[in-house]
Amino acid sequence: MELEQVTLLSAVILGLMGAGHCIGMCGGIISTLSMATDDKQHKWFKVISYQIGRISSYTTLGLIAGWLGNQSQRVTDFPVLQTISGVLLILMGLYISKAWNAITYLEKVGKLLWNKISPLSKHLLPVKSIKQALFLGALWGWLPCGLVYTSLGYALTLATPINSGLFMLFFGIGTLPATLAAGAASVTLKIWLNKKPVQWASALVLILFGFYILYGLFFADSTMAGHHHHH
Template identity: 30%
Template sequence: MTTALLVAALLMGFFGSPHCLGMCGGLVTAFGLSMKDVSPAKRRGLVATYHLGRLLSYSFLGLLAGLIGTTVLEPLMMGNSMPRILLGLVLVLVGITMLGAPFLTKLERFGMRFWQFLGPLRQKVFPLTTFPRALTAGLLWGFLPCGLVYGALLIAVVAHNPLGGAALMFVFGLGTVPMLVATHETVGWMRDKIGRFRLRQLNGVVMVLSGMAVMFVPIIMANMHGGHGGDTHMSHGNPAAITSEAGGSNHHDMSQMDHSMHNMDTDADTMNHSQ
């Protein structure tokens, strides 16, 4: 798990939270109405408690996703570049989803069935007047179907690290907290700023580019390094070998010169003897 993935998960949660507010907003409203007779101080504690439960639920799901990646995917992709390529593809998929593509709607439908199955248990936590009930409500909230959550879980799967997957989902949940605990006026201001500057779409573009970089930059760098390595070999060579060859060539030339001088001396002696 890298810092870059954790930052991506945090931004994904923050910039995607206006979209999730449509579904989570009703739940937050229901929680608030169930605490209308609670003192303001205890109310703040209960709100913090059920958000803690939600983050713990996300972390548990991230742990499961990381285990799936470790036990199922990793043995199939050892010794090759598939882990990097799969991570890049998931980042591209999540980025396109943040741009508005409905790729994860089928997962949301499946999650809705499970959410409805939890209906009787959800009814038992109301009203949220005690901390155990608030914690339980937060734990159940983590299973609310959301395409953005499923996208983060896909990243946790390809991260191939259970603890890293848990950390990624916890950080993703932290990114959604400001929008869900803000007052009505603050929520309107945040949604306006995120919508006006298209920060969700911008984050989606960044994730798409990041995924493409994860897939293709190592290949491009490897090709460039390979070509540069060949040129280096041709242009520079082995200094020791060059020195050895130069030394050998010089030694051969000196030997030839000595042999020629010896022949010249012999010829001179022969001429003197003849005279």
């Protein structure tokens, strides 16, 4: 199945919409990398290496999600994964709008795995080399994050490792503007992102996207509709 351009675009938008969340999660480590050296050239090499590592982990998670999605489709015809994806998008939108924090419970589940992985980062701090930055980014990609889980929920529905991996790669690219700017202007950016209109606009896009998926599954799907009308 060829991955549609609109799907990759939605992955980038998903990353962009969660900019405030990204700064909260990764802003600190980006600032640390930025201040780790006075040499501007090496500073940016470290920051870029960290980003490559982080996005590589997202892509790896996407490949795993695609395989799991493919396996689950063989078990049932009911669109379980698509339903989960739509619900997660709505929950993420509600979280960004600060209307409901239910998605944080999902992050708590992810912390069980993170508690096993995070001790490895102690060997990479302080970051003195590009290789350390790369590995630190790869570890940080597994940080419990509702936005990443929301994206993975959608990646699951694509149900092939390549397509799901590509979706997560483009999601990672969508998070770049916020995380790259975090080190240089995190205070200014945080103030702007915390403005109500910005939060509500981002939240609305995610919530509408979630409802669009659910509507397509249960109300607009021709095969399901046909089944009810013709039988």
